[in-house]
Amino acid sequence: DIVMTQSPDSLAVSLGERATINCKSSQSVFYSSDNKNFLAWYQQKPGQPPKLLISWASTRESGVPDRFSGSGSGTDFTLTISSLQAEDVAVYYCQQYYTTSYSFGQGTKLEIK
Amino acid sequence: EGQLVESGGGLVQPGGSLRLSCAASGITFSSYWMHWVRQAPGKGPVWVSRIDDDGKSTNYADSVKGRFSISRDSAKNTLYLQMKSLRVEDTAVYYCVRGGTYAGRAFYIWGQGTTVTVSS
Numbered sequence: 427d428i429v430m431t432q433s434p435d436s437l438a439v440s441l442g443e444r445a446t447i448n449c450k451s452s453q454s455v456f457y458s459s460d461n462k463n464f465l466a467w468y469q470q471k472p473g474q475p476p477k478l479l480i481s482w483a484s485t486r487e488s489g490v491p492d493r494f495s496g497s498g499s500g501t502d503f504t505l506t507i508s509s510l511q512a513e514d515v516a517v518y519y520c521q522q523y524y525t526t527s528y529s530f531g532q533g534t535k536l537e538i539k
Numbered sequence: 540e541g542q543l544v545e546s547g548g549g550l551v552q553p554g555g556s557l558r559l560s561c562a563a564s565g566i567t568f569s570s571y572w573m574h575w576v577r578q579a580p581g582k583g584p585v586w587v588s589r590i591d592d593d594g595k596s597t598n599y600a601d602s603v604k605g606r607f608s609i610s611r612d613s614a615k616n617t618l619y620l621q622m623k624s625l626r627v628e629d630t631a632v633y634y635c636v637r638g639g640t641y642a643g644r645a646f647y648i649w650g651q652g653t654t655v656t657v658s659s
Contacts (some may be wrong), residue, residue: 438630457643466645468584475634475649476584487647519583526598528574528586 428452428522432531438539445507447534451519454500457524464524467483467496467505470533479518480505512538541648543635546586555625559653561618561635566648568592569613572638575620577631577655588620588631592640603629608613625657634653 429452439445439457455464463483478487482494483503493508507514514537520531547559559575575587588599588609597609608621618635632652638644 464643466602468646475652476646477649478645478647481645521584521645526589526642527600528576528589528646530583530585533583 428455428525428529430520430522430529430531432518432520432534434489436535436537437534439507440536441512442509442538443539445510445514446538447505447518447536449498449503449505449531450478450502451501451503451522455522456500463499463503464522465496465498466523467494467504467512468519468522468530469516470519470520475512476519478539507536510536510538541637543632543637543648543650545635545650545653546656548633550656550658551625552659553627553657555657556621556623556636557625557655559620559633559635559655561620561650563616563618563635563637566637569573569612569618570640570645572640573609573611573618574636574638575609575618576634576636576646577629577648578634578652579628579631580614584634585631589619589638589642591642622655627656627657629655630657631655 433490465483467480470476484496517533578584587604590609600655606624610619635650636646637648
């Protein structure tokens with residue numbers, strides 16, 4: 427099974443500042459025949475289900491603010507929030523959908539400094 | 540965009556059974572792979588099971604294989620999860636999730652979840 431490891435486990439950032447969350451997979455999630463990375467990012471606020479923010483490592487879902495961006499390829503990925511807003515306080519998860527285990531990272535808790 | 544509404548959760552003793560349901564609306568249910576994902580208190584999400592768009596192919600996490608069974612009724616736009624031989628470690632919020640039109644796709648739409656508690 428592919429193991430997804432996020433860093434850091436928690437992060438405190440000032441309003442308006444940049445937040446960066448990293449995700450590393452134990453094996454590549456790049457599928458050469460599709461030329462795509464099978465990697466997603468989700469946001470989960472308390473008492474709510476996870477919400478898909480980014481798929482294919484860098485494709486923002488409809489309605490997701492453009493301050494959210496994803497990058498990376500192969501085994502190393504990054505979610506960046508360019509200018510943190512109060513409503514971005516949440517736990518963020520990466521997930522691979524390259525294999526049937528659909529494994530998630532352990533989560534990164536993002537707070538306001 | 541569509542909506543998924545789970546039901547059927549509750550308190551059950553170890554060794555017991557439960558059947559979860561997920562009613563889909565606002566989506567072409569029969570076009571999508573569907574999943575169940577669970578999340579134990581204070582933990583991250585864990586994929587449990589998936590079923591293809593026409594219900595002919597299913598897969599399970601090793602932790603539930605042989606105990607859980609996923610199915611779907613496209614006439615009723617409903618997804619099911621039959622859970623047997625429940626264990627304390629199955630305690631979690633169970634989410635119904637809409638995938639894509641192929642297996643390797645992200646989890647696009649999530650229900651609000653139904654809580655399963657396994658305890659004596």
